[in-house]
Amino acid sequence: MDKEQARNEILELRQKLNYYNEQYYLHENSVVSDREFDSLLEKLIALEKAHPEFDDPNSPSSRVGGGITKEFPTVTHRYPMLSLGNTYSAEDLADFDQRIRKTLGDEPFEYLCELKFDGVAMSLRYENGKLSAGVTRGNGTQGDDVTNNVRTIRTVPLSLSGQDFPEDFEVRGEVMLPLKEFRRINAEREDIGEAQLANPRNAASGTIKMQDSKVVASRNLDCYLYYLLGENLGVGNQAEALEKMKEWGFFVSPTYRLCANLDEVMEYIEHWREGRNELGVETDGIVIKINDFKQRERLGNTSKSPRWAIAYKYETERAYTKLKNVTYQVGRTGAVTPVANLEPVDLAGTVVKRASLYNANEIERLGLRKGDTVGVEKGGEIIPKIVDVATENRPDESKSIAFVENCPECDTKLIRKEGEAVHYCPNETGCPPQIKGKIEHFVQRQAMNIMSLGTRTINALFNKGLANNIADLYELTYDQVIELEGFKEKSVNKLLQAIEDSKKKPFETVLFAIGIRFVGKTVAEKLARHFGSIDKIEQADFETLIDVPEIGEQIANSVIEFFKNEKSKELIERLKSHGLQFEVVADDSQSPASNQLDGLSFVVSGVFANFSRDGIKDAVKAHGGKIVSAISSKVDYLLAGEKIGPSKLSKAEKLGTKIISEEDFAELISD
Numbered sequence: 001m002d003k004e005q006a007r008n009e010i011l012e013l014r015q016k017l018n019y020y021n022e023q024y025y026l027h028e029n030s031v032v033s034d035r036e037f038d039s040l041l042e043k044l045i046a047l048e049k050a051h052p053e054f055d056d057p058n059s060p061s062s063r064v065g066g067g068i069t070k071e072f073p074t075v076t077h078r079y080p081m082l083s084l085g086n087t088y089s090a091e092d093l094a095d096f097d098q099r100i101r102k103t104l105g106d107e108p109f110e111y112l113c114e115l116k117f118d119g120v121a122m123s124l125r126y127e128n129g130k131l132s133a134g135v136t137r138g139n140g141t142q143g144d145d146v147t148n149n150v151r152t153i154r155t156v157p158l159s160l161s162g163q164d165f166p167e168d169f170e171v172r173g174e175v176m177l178p179l180k181e182f183r184r185i186n187a188e189r190e191d192i193g194e195a196q197l198a199n200p201r202n203a204a205s206g207t208i209k210m211q212d213s214k215v216v217a218s219r220n221l222d223c224y225l226y227y228l229l230g231e232n233l234g235v236g237n238q239a240e241a242l243e244k245m246k247e248w249g250f251f252v253s254p255t256y257r258l259c260a261n262l263d264e265v266m267e268y269i270e271h272w273r274e275g276r277n278e279l280g281v282e283t284d285g286i287v288i289k290i291n292d293f294k295q296r297e298r299l300g301n302t303s304k305s306p307r308w309a310i311a312y313k314y315e316t317e318r319a320y321t322k323l324k325n326v327t328y329q330v331g332r333t334g335a336v337t338p339v340a341n342l343e344p345v346d347l348a349g350t351v352v353k354r355a356s357l358y359n360a361n362e363i364e365r366l367g368l369r370k371g372d373t374v375g376v377e378k379g380g381e382i383i384p385k386i387v388d389v390a391t392e393n394r395p396d397e398s399k400s401i402a403f404v405e406n407c408p409e410c411d412t413k414l415i416r417k418e419g420e421a422v423h424y425c426p427n428e429t430g431c432p433p434q435i436k437g438k439i440e441h442f443v444q445r446q447a448m449n450i451m452s453l454g455t456r457t458i459n460a461l462f463n464k465g466l467a468n469n470i471a472d473l474y475e476l477t478y479d480q481v482i483e484l485e486g487f488k489e490k491s492v493n494k495l496l497q498a499i500e501d502s503k504k505k506p507f508e509t510v511l512f513a514i515g516i517r518f519v520g521k522t523v524a525e526k527l528a529r530h531f532g533s534i535d536k537i538e539q540a541d542f543e544t545l546i547d548v549p550e551i552g553e554q555i556a557n558s559v560i561e562f563f564k565n566e567k568s569k570e571l572i573e574r575l576k577s578h579g580l581q582f583e584v585v586a587d588d589s590q591s592p593a594s595n596q597l598d599g600l601s602f603v604v605s606g607v608f609a610n611f612s613r614d615g616i617k618d619a620v621k622a623h624g625g626k627i628v629s630a631i632s633s634k635v636d637y638l639l640a641g642e643k644i645g646p647s648k649l650s651k652a653e654k655l656g657t658k659i660i661s662e663e664d665f666a667e668l669i670s671d
């Protein structure tokens, strides 16, 4: 390769990797697999080494990938948060071992091996035993202050146990979404027709950067700690540090091990190759660290990673098999999901017969054809996914897969809205899986809690023509139910009683249960609290809806569409006639804290030190104030946080709107 070629390739690789980094860290989107990313980076490093004349301190090979957002206050790290060098091969580990020996000479040393947890790096600062800050890695030098969100993680102690912790120190670790939670959230999202979270890592990363801490809390994140930093720590090596951290109340995974040499490290790697699949959280390798802190200091860091540690990553197991055909599933919300049916094949200990295809875009992206040989991998999802198509084995006459045009269940022509990846069957009230799915959604524990109505009974009721929608449930009689298989007097009465009891469920629960697409539990609570009744929600226009905190365009449109449909209105009228709750019942605990802000309107913008954006809006309302979204001559105050948009500020200045800070606001509502 001549110089010019090398330069072009280096520039091209840098550009690509920068783009992947930006997508990965700022948009929670993996454009390519981690393996692919790592190979490209390895290639870049090799080229840069051969051509030092093209060195650039800004190259993705020498910078920590990631960045800071405008959504949170920016914090400068006291000690930079670095990345780790990584490898997939035992030879590279031997090289690493050699480099260590070169610096340390004949001096004895130990390795400490830990699992490499696949989440988001997090720095936690403790002052006088209390959590004082939680900051993301960001670009390594500066990160986002997400303390309010970190406080919701149960495994992060808000105050420490024991006595001997330093006055001011830092711990670092990984915020992760346990697989069980990841699956639960995806099941819930599927239930309301929302797109699936791609993988636990991206989900954890997206969650920790949410504006609403209540939503973060509902996601049950975990935090595993593995790093202690500060002055006068009272420990001299990693093993002692981990023990201390445990004593102080941090969650430290018990999976670490001291290793005397590389052979023991290799044993550790083999031990966890399969074992890590049982942990309930995702890991993507192991981290090998020098145990002793003084030796670490002598080894030092590069601009991107410590020289005293390296990550060994496991190759994801992949199996190749034949695609038999693609079938389609119709969900409760009418979303049609393609499923790949495969020749059974062994993959990481289980037999795989099916793989997710998500939507038509995915089929197109893969360029899938009938009879193709496909590579499947397992991630956090239970159903594996297709990651590769081996085109070299493709028969000449093979045909590409055309997405079905009509609903496989009711033959209605499918629709696909502009900008959406998913095809829908629009026959909401006549398509069997949609009808049954809506009833299942309605009766679930989190909704109306009519738990004796299981899938089998719903099927039977539907087949007999007794349940074609949720309102029909309230017209079921004893004589009808006793006819069903498996029902006796007692169970019939129990079911009818549960149906009767459901009429007492509060409005917010009913609103969730009626199954408006994208209206999950939290959104239903917000809408119910904000509007107070179904009639007010029905009357709200798009602007009014998106003014409600956390209600985005997608939800607003879906709500509007729901009420445009005559059949939805009919359904609600019937449910009302059966006595279900369609209004918030006045509750004293929700009355305003004061009426100091009565008649005053506020625009809230920017980030705040002591409130989330939602929290400060709630505070305005709790004191009788009104929140509006845009500055106009009618607005009394612009409540300005850090990083407020310049256009809002200049508009407020032009109109003479009073601009107040968080502190001014606190004063306004004090006493």
Ligand SMILES: NC(=O)c1ccc[n+]([C@@H]2O[C@H](COP(=O)([O-])OP(=O)(O)OC[C@H]3O[C@@H](n4cnc5c(N)ncnc54)[C@H](O)[C@@H]3O)[C@@H](O)[C@H]2O)c1
Residues within 6 Å of the ligand: 020, 021, 024, 025, 029, 030, 031, 032, 033, 034, 035, 037, 038, 064, 065, 082, 083, 084, 086, 114, 115, 116, 117, 118, 119, 120, 121, 122, 137, 173, 174, 226, 287, 311
């Ligand atoms: N698919 C994509 O498009 C894409 C894009 C960018 C990055 N990535 C992936 O991310 C990697 C780069 O991310 P990175 O810089 O965070 O490196 P990394 O994730 O490979 O390793 C460093 C991180 O490991 C984490 N870690 C987990 N367990 C640890 C332990 N026991 N001790 C110390 N650290 C531990 C820490 O958060 C640390 O920041 C790439 O190698 C690639 O795999 C993928």
Ligand SMILES: [Zn+2]
Residues within 6 Å of the ligand: 330, 407, 408, 409, 410, 411, 412, 425, 426, 427, 431, 432
């Ligand atoms: Zn249909």
